[in-house]
Amino acid sequence: MNTSWQNNRAARDARIAAGAGLARGKVVEAHDATRLLEAVVRPGDRVCLEGDNQKQADLLSRALLAVDLSRISDLHMVQSGVVLPEHLDLFDRGVAKRLDYAYSGPQSARIARMLFGGKIELGAVHTYLELFARYFIDLTPQVALIAAVSADREGNLYTGPNTEDTPTVVEATAFKDGIVIAQVNEIVETVPRVDIPADRVHFIVKSDTPFFVEPLFTRDPAAITEGQILTAMLAIKGIYAPYGVQRLNHGIGFSTAAIELLLPTFGERLGLKGRIATHFALNPHPALIPAIESGWVRQIHSFGSEVGMDDYIRARSDVYFTGPDGSLRSNRAFCQTAGLYACDMFIGSTLQIDLQGNSSTVTTSRIAGFGGAPNMGADARGRRHPSEPWLKAGAEADPDGAALMRRGRKLVVQIGETFGDKNVPLFVERLDALELAEKLNLELAPIMIYGDDVTHIVTEEGVANLLLCRTAQEREQAIRGVAGYTDIGRRRDHGMVAHLRARGVIRRPEDLGINPLDADRSLLAARSIKDLVRWSGGLYAPPSKFRNW
């Protein structure tokens, strides 16, 4: 019997040989990119087309879209971000058939239409860590199409500050007999630092234009409302302070931007500097600049970078992780892990919260995916190290448990205004995610954060501490009790809500010594993008869409 145990290696070598005719060394001209893909990709392959949060392999996306369908079709795309229109054009054209992914923010409406229309065969919507994990078990890519800033002739890659998913994708592909093709902005003699070693990279395509990067984490302080400021004050005084939260992750909404901008003003007055918000798993939010400059923040590890922050980060290497070249080194997989295991709190906003505290960003016409929030916003059952906030939260949830045997709890905080854009209520009887799951015959409704992981809900009406609720009914009334003038809020049991308030389960602004009339924009450490530039000493260079001077 002629048994071989190295079929995959042989297949990989054959693919490399097929592509080598188009390459000089590893370098392939941009106009040959489609021919390269036709040479090395096979029908039905699992392909990771690097779509990160920010850094996009856009040239390779277009090249893949243009392949001869008689040679390549029915691909199984396994990528974290479905972000560019081309990512979905692949399915419209029939180049790809099946999809496993994590996040689809900008394409959320179109991906919903295509799922309903049967254009996409959906595997599952994942969290980042979950999809990365499956890269190593049952969704290992045969081909990875990635993006980097520069390469040398050997194929060593410099990703720049947006390293993001690249090391994870390459690890899974290159060490399991897959092919790695990188698009780069330039080919240089020596790369500034080696983010991906050359022996994991098989082909390099030089792009005519730099890869597309989107500023996703910039919130203009000018757009922060008094309601968001009030909510931020409640969070700082009602949660950060009593638990002493030092290690945390912030979501990307305006409410958390308001918190970042209140640390050097409101937080300073409360004497909280050094006691809260010192260590972050966080993208380089420009809104955090005033807190960093005021000495609040000791360390930040980042999932990716942010447009305009490069020089600032380089000059603040005591705070950020940087390479020998001086620029940011981000890493989504490690930062997600940090957020899951080493942070005591996640605080972020959502679109809908139900009466059990389940939350979702899915609406019936938009499927934005999960990204990382479920990893940040979940109690890590494998956690074993103690910390003050984790133990305190655990004790609140189980006051009668034996201290030495009692698990701590991560603080998972949902923050938001009771009414969102166009007066759409944050609180609902039933999540749209359920309707979507029924329409698409999904086995699981796309829940962003499960209610049993949520510990607090903060709105302009107050803070609800769900850890202190002892029954499902108390929990429901605690949620109704901060749901303001939404239908959910107006249908509260006033007696029970008053009782919950007396027990400290619900805390109103006045219970925390906060006058809503003090929630003024003058409290913000920066009130405009220009203020942020000033705080940074001119190092922050905001993208043009955020400049109005």
Add this chain to the structure above:
Amino acid sequence: MEDLRFQHRVRAPAGGTRQSAIVGVVASGNLEVLVERVLPDVECAVDIKTAAVGFGEVWTAVIGDFVERYSPGGLRFSINDGGARPDTVSLRLAQAVRLIAENGQ
């Protein structure tokens, strides 16, 4: 557009001596509140012109809570609403009471 009017009996007159005040701006998602000291001490009136139709129940609740909390006797509020959220409405009303409670013109 929808016009709404609320009239309440209240416990006590609003503080201060100022005769009128304006807070906020007419803009999408915001509102302007004109408050005038023109009614008897035990009365309060709120006139609303709103761009958002069908929120009568919410307005009833917001105004009811506001009157209960601040007892703005003698005041008439005229609201030009650009579809503000209820929490913004509450805040602007409270700001209007604070402003008119100042002494002077």
